[in-house]
Amino acid sequence: MAVDEALLESAAENNLCSLRWYRWDQPTISLGYFQKNENEEQNESWKGLPRVRRLSGGGAILHHHELTYSFAVPASHPLSKSPPDLYLTIHQPLIDVLASHGLQVAFRGVSFKSQNEPFLCFGRGDERDLVYEGNKVLGSAQRRRRGAIVQHGSLLLLTSEYAPHFPGLLNQVEQTSIYQAQFLTQLAEEFSQAISQEIQLPLESQKLTDEEIQIARQLETEKYSRASWTSRQK
Template sequence: MNKTWRFINDSECDPYYNMALDESISIHVRKNASHPTLRIYSWNKSSVSLGYFQKINEIDYDYCKKNNIPIVRRLTGGKAIFHDKDVTYSISVNKKTEIFSSNLFESYKIIADIFYLSFLKSNLKVDIEQKRRKNNTQKSPHCFQTTSYAEIVYQGYKIIGSAQKRWSDGFLQQGCIPFSINKENLKHIFKSNIEFKNTIMTINEISPTISMEKLKENIVNSFEQILNIRFIIDKPTFEELRLTEDLIKNKYFNERWIYSR
């Protein structure tokens, strides 16, 4: 019998809401108050998300403020992402979920296999990186200029950026698939001398015919196929939304959380 997961197909949402809801869902899933959850969403305005440990001075705060680009800090680690037109996802599981493993790389590999299949269904010939790649972009603060183990690449270009936050009773993984991006903004946001034009590739640049909705459909089908699960299409619960409001107010919109590192 297939296990039941929840799929939340969200719309373009506020950046602070996006981060707060992901954490709220993760908390409720780990308490067994909600099914393991795949949430797919996007952003209602171009935004920057920082990794949990990342220093704020790695991006140009003044440029972001001047151009009304919100800055949020993720609960997960990794490097900064400029969210423009993208498909963003979060996966929340508890320790009873089959995908959960005490080994970080095992969990990453399972999820990478799912997205690999999703892209094959979308007629994109991608690969799974088998090791951390060393190159002259290694010190870049931008997520898509560093490729690590079990990440999806297309002709050497990283096309999904992902990171996990792990607890003893589960994990939250967040990830981003850029469809199109303003590379002029990238140049100003990230204080790096590296040329973004030649080191970052978006889905629309690879295959302009792939739609966001079709890719979402392929992601959902690939989760069900590889994990042998059944999705129920649902929305966040009242309790999850109530905690989300508290997290926005007391954490994600709080300058101490965003700028303290």
Template structure:
């Protein structure tokens, strides 16, 4: 989370978009920025998992058998002015990518509202731009707008986690096992084409590492940040 925050700042300065794929070293619950920390205890299966608070909104995500992406884009990009434009581009290209890997996916469309309000877990919620397989959500995204740039987070559920057993992933829904690095490698050229960006593989700069380290200490690794709401 701190690295993504650092990339948001550097994108605002450089005016160059940055795409990042990553996984988590242990099952981790990430709360949406506006969620209440106390609500995490309502989900019994993830009580032993580590917990962080994202800078982006949405419901809680159990990061385990999945691929996470972040995309930082300057606000000068006209597509950043629409809340759903970047969602549409990423999700449509993901559907094309999954089809290449033998999985039929679709955009959710007009979901019915949950009668008791939004569920705690992101993947039990539905929005019109979510990606679904066999009626289940397998990808959702959220944004955070900063000074001069926008950060978009997304998660692709590749398989079921023991810390969130109520959520089937692509392997359970479609019978196709996709490794995170396989999805990344097939998705990247499709994203490059639809976003019209020629991505170059690179490492964090010294300044980005320093800012991420400082931000981790002051925010994302701090109980004051995680339990602030």
């Protein structure tokens, strides 16, 4: 989470555009920035999991059998002028790549909200969500800072035992071994290439800059590792 905020700072201060794909080393709940962290909203199956709070909004995400991405775009890029279009611009290449693997994913097309929003993001519905066989498999959320935007998203690949009511993309396909190995690396590379073409910016694979590492470490110490940040009530 600290790295993603550091990339947003790079977008805002240094006019850099960044795309990051990553996974989690243990099942973890990430709370949306504005989300309450209340005991009565916790389900027995996931309430004991580690928690962090994201910079972006939306519902909590159970990061288990999934891919997480963050995309930071500076104020100078046309996409920063229309946050709704940013969702579509990032999600469409994902649809195209998954279709090439025989996975027919589509935009939901309609939104639905209840008076008491579900705690987990994958129980909520937005028209820009991606669905597979009627089930949500990708949702995204944003945060703006000085004109720059960071967008987070989670692509659900397999059903988690902590949330068995949310089917993943690969549940109907015998690809568990592939999922664990080369398939995810290939998928992230294909997503990155497709997004690069969509936003008309060249793709350059590189590590974090020294400045980004320094900012991320400071944010980790002073914000993201503190219980007061994770558990605060909005």
